[in-house]
Amino acid sequence: MTEAATRSAYDSVAVLYADTFRDFLDDMPLDRALLAAFADLTRDSGPVADLGCGPGRLTGHLASLGLSVFGVDLSPGMVAQARKEHPGLRFDEGTITALDLADGSLGGILAWFSTIHTLPADLPRVFAEFHRVLAPGGHLLIAFQACEGDTPQPFDHKVTLAYRWPLDGLSGLLRQAGLIETARLHREPSERERFPAGHLLLRKP
Structure with missing residues (x-):
């Protein structure tokens, strides 16, 4: 999809998106544990950006864990929702x-x-941007719909076309961008999800 x-x-x-997913994290103990670990790793490392923050639910969650965090999203409508729901936090319009x-x-x-709506051919550019703005020793936590096999698979996301990725495939692209994987989680779908979720934690040397 184009931006x-x-x-x-x-x-x-x-x-509708803000209303639907406001409490989604409540039933996700493994996701909350990963976010807590990410917060522990980055708390004293400088500002943290929630890129593609949507209505800001995870920006707010990370702020509650003690991070100096701000959100960036492509959608002005999403940024407006985030500012409304989290008036004490910074949210900017922008592209990854x-x-x-x-x-x-x-x-x-x-x-x-x-990053799920980004065309596979464009992801190296996105990951190069992540590497550029991260300080040495900084961490990236990325989550996505996962699949088996060797190649990404398009699917009919409820909002717009998206792609599922094999964990090894996405990790390989991130490694090419100069980021080193330190942990991963493959989680089976919850009752509210259609697909397994992949999570990768990476560090910039």
């Missing part, structure tokens, strides 16, 4: 393909199901 199409699709469902951030300025990046 313009993705932006338009999420603008059209921003209010060209972040308005200085080199090495972040101690951590959360990309929680936010």
Whole structure:
């Protein structure tokens, strides 16, 4: 999908999306544990960016864990929802393909199901941006719909076209961008999900 199409699709469902997923994390103990570990790793490392933050639910969660965190999202509608629900936090409109951030300025990046709409051929550019803005020693936690096999698989995401990724395949792209995997989780789908979830924790040397 083009960024313009993705932006338009999420603008059209921003209010519904915020209402639907507001309490989604409550029933996800493994996801909360990963986020807590990410917070422990990045708490004293500098600012953390929640890239593709949507309505800001995870930005707010990370703030509650003691992080200096801000959100960035492609959709103005989502940013408006995030600012409404978390008025004490910073949220900016922006694209993960060209972040308005200085080199090495972040101690951590959360990309929680936010790269799934990116065309597979464009992901190396996105991951190069992640590497650019992370400080040495900074961490990336990325989550996505997972699949078996060797190649990404398109699927009919409820908002707009998206891609599932094999963990090894996505880890390989991140390694090519200069990020080193330190942990991974393959989680079976919850009652509210259609597909397994993949999580990768990586570090910039």
